[in-house]
Amino acid sequence: MSQSYDRGLVEDFGRWREFSAGMWAWIFHKFTGWVLIGYLFTHIAVLSTATVGTTAYTNTISGLESLLVVRFLEVGLLAVAVFHILNGLRLLFVDLGVGLEAQDKSFYASLVLTGAIVVASVPTFLAGAI
Amino acid sequence: MADYYSSFDPKGSRWMLQRLTAAFLVVVLAFHFMLLHFVNHAADVTFMQTHLRMQQPGYFLTMVAFLVTATFHGVNGVYNALVNQGLDGTPKTVVKYGLVLASLLLIAQGIRVAMAMAGFIIGPAA
Amino acid sequence: MSTQVTEQEQAETEEESTHQRRRLEEKAERQEVRDRMRERAETDLEQADTVFDLKVFRYDPDIPEKEEPRFDTFPVPFTKGMTVLDALMYARDHYDSSLTFRHSCRQAVCGSDALFVNGTQHLGCKTQVVDLGDSEGVPGQIRVEPLPHQEVVKDLVVDMEHFYDQMDAVEPYFDADELPSGDLEEQRQTRENREKIKMSSRCIWCGACMSSCNIAAGDNEYLGPAAINKAYKFAMDDREGEDRKQERLEIIEQEHGVWRCQTQFSCTEVCPKDIPLTEHIQELKREAVKNNLKFW
Numbered sequence: 043m044s045q046s047y048d049r050g051l052v053e054d055f056g057r058w059r060e061f062s063a064g065m066w067a068w069i070f071h072k073f074t075g076w077v078l079i080g081y082l083f084t085h086i087a088v089l090s091t092a093t094v095g096t097t098a099y100t101n102t103i104s105g106l107e108s109l110l111v112v113r114f115l116e117v118g119l120l121a122v123a124v125f126h127i128l129n130g131l132r133l134l135f136v137d138l139g140v141g142l143e144a145q146d147k148s149f150y151a152s153l154v155l156t157g158a159i160v161v162a163s164v165p166t167f168l169a170g171a172i
Numbered sequence: 173m174a175d176y177y178s179s180f181d182p183k184g185s186r187w188m189l190q191r192l193t194a195a196f197l198v199v200v201l202a203f204h205f206m207l208l209h210f211v212n213h214a215a216d217v218t219f220m221q222t223h224l225r226m227q228q229p230g231y232f233l234t235m236v237a238f239l240v241t242a243t244f245h246g247v248n249g250v251y252n253a254l255v256n257q258g259l260d261g262t263p264k265t266v267v268k269y270g271l272v273l274a275s276l277l278l279i280a281q282g283i284r285v286a287m288a289m290a291g292f293i294i295g296p297a298a
Numbered sequence: 299m300s301t302q303v304t305e306q307e308q309a310e311t312e313e314e315s316t317h318q319r320r321r322l323e324e325k326a327e328r329q330e331v332r333d334r335m336r337e338r339a340e341t342d343l344e345q346a347d348t349v350f351d352l353k354v355f356r357y358d359p360d361i362p363e364k365e366e367p368r369f370d371t372f373p374v375p376f377t378k379g380m381t382v383l384d385a386l387m388y389a390r391d392h393y394d395s396s397l398t399f400r401h402s403c404r405q406a407v408c409g410s411d412a413l414f415v416n417g418t419q420h421l422g423c424k425t426q427v428v429d430l431g432d433s434e435g436v437p438g439q440i441r442v443e444p445l446p447h448q449e450v451v452k453d454l455v456v457d458m459e460h461f462y463d464q465m466d467a468v469e470p471y472f473d474a475d476e477l478p479s480g481d482l483e484e485q486r487q488t489r490e491n492r493e494k495i496k497m498s499s500r501c502i503w504c505g506a507c508m509s510s511c512n513i514a515a516g517d518n519e520y521l522g523p524a525a526i527n528k529a530y531k532f533a534m535d536d537r538e539g540e541d542r543k544q545e546r547l548e549i550i551e552q553e554h555g556v557w558r559c560q561t562q563f564s565c566t567e568v569c570p571k572d573i574p575l576t577e578h579i580q581e582l583k584r585e586a587v588k589n590n591l592k593f594w
Contacts, residue, residue, distance in 0.1 A: 057371065057417055057418075060417035060418065062563065062567055064561070064563030064564060064565075065512065065562055065563075065564055065565070066218070067562075068512065068560050068561075068562045071252055075249045075250070075253070076253070077244070077247065077248070078246060079246035079247065082242055082243070082246055082346045083278060086239075086278060086281055086282050086285065089285050089289075090281060090285050092219065092222070092285050092289045093284060093286045093288040094286060096219035096220075096223075097219075099219045099222070100217070100218045100219045104215065104218075104271075107215035116209075116214070120209075122199060122203070123205065127197075127198050127201065127202065128285050130194050130198060131198060133194075133561060135195060135196065136189060136576075136580065137191060137561070137580060137583070139577065139580055139584070142574070142576070142577055142580075145561075145563055146563070149226075157471050163210075166209060166213075167209065169215075170213070170215050171215070182387075184551060184556075184586050184587055184590060185585065185590070186556055186557075186585070187557050188587050227537065255517060255553070256512075256513045256516050256520075256558060256560065257516045257517070258516045258517050258518060259543070
């Protein structure tokens with residue numbers, strides 16, 4: 043047989059418009075997962091100022107919190123965490139074999155709920171910095 | 173197909189642990205967010221307040237459990253994502269032990285920080 | 299339109315051997331048939347109420363002009379009840395006989411013609427052209443490509459060897475632990491047990507599910523939904539016995555077995571036989587976990 047043609051994976055993401063709900067869920071869950079683990083390491087690093095001294099700790103945190111961009115990043119973090127939690131609950135139900143017929147609807151529900159929670163939390167998160 | 177059984181994954185225990193830690197984290201992460209952004213405000217955090225919270229044994233233990241489960245869940249997730257992408261052979265072994273090492277370091281550092289916050293080790297000069 | 303390699307030999311030879319003459323006559327006949335078919339296509343197109351464009355992926359490593367993959371567009375007159383396979387056969391018969399694709403039974407049981415139609419996996423013979431458009435009926439254009447994530451051999455034909463390898467890896471054949479005692483004794487199965495494995499037994503090895511799975515695309519060693527479903531069919535069959543079931547579970551419990559499934563559900567969505575693949579894989583995961591808890 044002569045050589046065959048490998049179209050590769052690249053064309054996958056070119057077809058994003060044709061992705062199904064389950065595929066988006068998988069992509070978003072992975073993406074938010076990476077963000078959260080990255081944040082975990084950063085978070086422990088920031089909190090490590092506690093081993094340096096009390097003032098170092100307090101100043102670092104209030105210093106960061108006074109920056110508006112940090113507040114926005116925190117809203118982003120909330121969105122990422124809330125989606126990961128809600129979709130994670132959806133996945134736990136799937137793993138238990140419950141509600142498989144509605145799996146795509148439950149994904150859309152997680153998205154909508156994430157959006158709602160994030161929007162509702164914005165005032166609290168931005169308080170004191172705008 | 174794997175011809176050998178990796179000691180790291182005796183037949184799906186990582187899968188199970190990922191789900192168990194997930195269930196735990198749903199509750200604790202939500203609680204953590206609520207406490208530190210809604211009940212208190214992150215901008216108002218001082219060492220004193222952190223110290224007061226961490227001094228309560230229940231809270232301290234919850235935070236340490238949070239750290240350990242989150243580290244496992246996250247690092248295991250990263251490992252799985254890489255294997256799904258096709259990570260194989262030697263790079264896979266290297267990554268696996270690298271991730272294990274990173275997790276242990278993170279947990280160790282996290283516990284040190286927790287102890288410093290709670291004042292269990294002789295605190296550094298303020 | 300498609301590229302035809304032109305015949306240049308007719309002008310040259312003057313050899314009078316009968317064999318040669320016969321060969322040339324037959325070649326001229328075939329050319330005539332092709333021209334007639336093309337004329338017929340033109341009349342068909344004029345007379346048809348609806349005409350749609352069939353855009354087909356073309357690739358042929360043996361022919362220099364076709365080494366670079368590209369799309370050919372064929373105008374096809376719509377007839378009632380036309381399937382994608384019908385459209386492809388029309389294009390092949392009327393426009394370009396080199397258009398290559400697998401097909402056999404035309405009734406969704408052989409699994410030969412799994413294709414990537416308008417961005418989703420479908421069986422060519424099972425997909426009505428009229429269902430591909432929106433509510434108005436026949437679409438203006440239908441895009442047909444070979445299954446993704448597999449190497450293309452020619453046009454719409456993909457290399458299925460990897461798929462078959464994964465299927466074979468789960469030992470997809472019935473194998474009872476022990477035979478019944480008497481000579482005329484049957485291996486009985488209850489109705490409930492049959493119901494349980496009914497859906498999983500419908501697999502026609504078309505490969506649509508595996509080509510839709512992103513994990514199968516990334517991880518070459520992943521068994522894939524079809525193979526795991528096959529394992530499910532036999533593992534859940536009561537007639538096989540505990541020992542055999544344990545052996546089967548051991549195969550799919552390996553790192554690139556059931557654990558790689560991320561419940562993307564694409565396999566379930568594209569399966570032409572409506573097999574609830576993800577559900578079966580999930581059940582096997584639970585089975586494996588329960589199985590291992592027993593040994594702690």
